[in-house]
Amino acid sequence: MAKTIGNPISWAARNIGATGDHIAESVTRIGSSDTQQLPRVQTLSLSDLWACLRAGSEDFVETRADAIFVVLIYPIAGLLMFGFGLNRNMVPLLAPLIAGFALVGPVAAVGLYEISRKREQGAEAHWLDAFGVFRSPSFGAILALGFYLVMLLLLWLMVAQSIYVQTLGPDLPASLGAFLTEVFTTRAGWTMILIGNAIGFLFALIALAISVVSFPLLLDRKVGVPVAVVTSVRVLRHNPGVILTWGLIVAASLILGAIPMLLGLIVIIPVLGHATWHLYRRAVA
Numbered sequence: 001m002a003k004t005i006g007n008p009i010s011w012a013a014r015n016i017g018a019t020g021d022h023i024a025e026s027v028t029r030i031g032s033s034d035t036q037q038l039p040r041v042q043t044l045s046l047s048d049l050w051a052c053l054r055a056g057s058e059d060f061v062e063t064r065a066d067a068i069f070v071v072l073i074y075p076i077a078g079l080l081m082f083g084f085g086l087n088r089n090m091v092p093l094l095a096p097l098i099a100g101f102a103l104v105g106p107v108a109a110v111g112l113y114e115i116s117r118k119r120e121q122g123a124e125a126h127w128l129d130a131f132g133v134f135r136s137p138s139f140g141a142i143l144a145l146g147f148y149l150v151m152l153l154l155l156w157l158m159v160a161q162s163i164y165v166q167t168l169g170p171d172l173p174a175s176l177g178a179f180l181t182e183v184f185t186t187r188a189g190w191t192m193i194l195i196g197n198a199i200g201f202l203f204a205l206i207a208l209a210i211s212v213v214s215f216p217l218l219l220d221r222k223v224g225v226p227v228a229v230v231t232s233v234r235v236l237r238h239n240p241g242v243i244l245t246w247g248l249i250v251a252a253s254l255i256l257g258a259i260p261m262l263l264g265l266i267v268i269i270p271v272l273g274h275a276t277w278h279l280y281r282r283a284v285a
Contacts, residue, residue: 056275096160112273216280
């Protein structure tokens, strides 16, 4: 009997329902005309994005926050890549997982927001200040929103697995090379690429909408998850072109940073993280 691809993240389906209360409240507030208690959203321009990237680069140079990612993120990512290479059961999910990194990127960058916040206040900042987020009054809300993004990532992996099964079939590829050959040289493989990219874009848009400023807002002010999410969605609705451009910049930067054996992420992630804090400052009054 041919071995079929497993579903290592199916257990997540049972936990997705736990996010219902906050999501329902957020949706209700998005559709409500009462915005008096919500932070005021400001108009952005493309020049704001370049200014945020410049400011993020300055924060990066001053604090050398890349040390965090040299020590933690790069080795972890390398171990994950190595593990997937050894386990052919997970080969079809390798690309969706790499693409899905952007969905949970705002969670990994919370410490960078704290560093930028301290520099903004005129205090001397060090990369160890990133761990100050654990003392934040909104740390529980940050954890909750981070959990929701992880659930979104797991749901994306489940959908990606279903797309693979429906296009290339349930049988596992013999090797990574065989899998890549089947993906790029068969009609079913190209169908999987097109469908996967289209649905992946929707997941990315959802993640962008709910997290573009929500984590910095939670760190900066004592607000709940629904207020943070609604404010983030309102920023996108008020500045659709600018925020979508920001999403493209983030995606393109992550791709470029991942090409040289993930080494570029040591610089890309800190710069984007710091820049996101400055984007929040410009987007929310």
